[in-house]
Amino acid sequence: MKYKDYYKVMGVERSAGADEIKQAYRKLARKYHPDVSKEPDAEEKFKEIGEAYETLKDPQKRAAYDRLGSHRPGEEFRPPPGWDTQFGEGQFHSGDGQFSFDDLDLSDLFSGIMGARRGAGGKIPVPGQDYEVTAHISLEEAYRGTEVDLDLQVPEHDERGFPHRVQRSFKARIPKGATDGQRLRLAGKGGKGANGGRDGDLYLNIALRPHRLFRVSGHDLFLDLPLAPWEAVLGTTLEVPTLGGSVQLKVPPGTRAGQQLRLAGRGLPKPRAGEGDLFAIVQIAVPSAAGEREHALYKELAGISTFNPRGHFGQEA
């Protein structure tokens, strides 16, 4: 079992009082709480802080933790002899000497203490823990629907009541129509409930990976559409990529930069019915170097055109 320094996680001395620990927790929670924080590693960090606080705020758990001694974070260690009898009410002791602490997480040791106390106070149904994971999928996968492999390390109790870390793997089908920030619920796929409590759920947060061409807003897609100046003036028909394959797009004459050409129903499918739209945003692209003949034609155009794109500059307000 790997050692975790809960005092270091909380940023307090080993001698810190209960109030000091509570204050440190509040400060860290405000910074890393996943519901309010924008820190990139907030979820992981808050889990560590929560685990440390859960143990240090409870005098009995804290005493049990302190008795484990001080080790380097991440160092393999075993509780000292007699620890299990003193704090774990013997639940980590199998009697046949076969039980090992190796597949335990430090937090299981302390939830075990809590569990033992709960057990002594009567069989209260305890619901299983809910888990939240983020599935990063591509836009193409969101368009077609996809299957993701989920690997979770979860605490489970065996038939003798010993906690173990077990690897649970399963596939989850993400139906088409997913978009950024949406959530899926897999009922009963979280932690196992105890004493008749319901099993926890697994929540899957969808995060779309950035795409080379398309930007996403809800179920609508946005695509930059560069046009040559003459294509914008004269209009043209061209091929544009969509998630369902290329389509022909008719650009009307006199199209201006910044205009959005809407391709109805070419966005992401919506969960129940219908689709979002694809918007092609016009940009006027200019060649970085024009040939001699082109240059001469532009000069001729400049000479004969009466077009003044900045006519409004001189207007009074």
Next chain:
Amino acid sequence: MRSEQVRWLHEHYEFSLAELCELSGLSERELRGLVDRGAIAPVDPRARDWTFSADRLVVARSAHRLRRDFDLDQEGLALAIALLGRVRDLEEELRGLRARLPGEFPPGGVLSVRTSPRARASRAARRAPPKRATRRA
């Protein structure tokens, strides 16, 4: 390995008050408190038995975590939920606006350009110190 059935937390599915409490961890009193303060809205507030669109579960779970982790009272919790809702709406609006900006923004980057002599002269005139008035004897 079997593929698991999943469900969108989407407005087309609904939970009863009891289901929302069970799934979020909020007590009925807490959930009713949030509804009374406008932080979570049932589908039809006048209905005898409230139902909630499934996406309210995200808000309810968040409320439960905030209450548990910050020891918030009902008023503080309702305020936090309302503010988080506003942050979420603004982030969504920002995401939408960003999607509408060209991939390269500004297109072509920022170019430093020279100004004409006329513009330079008028700027120099603006910068020149005012002439000091001389006192006549």
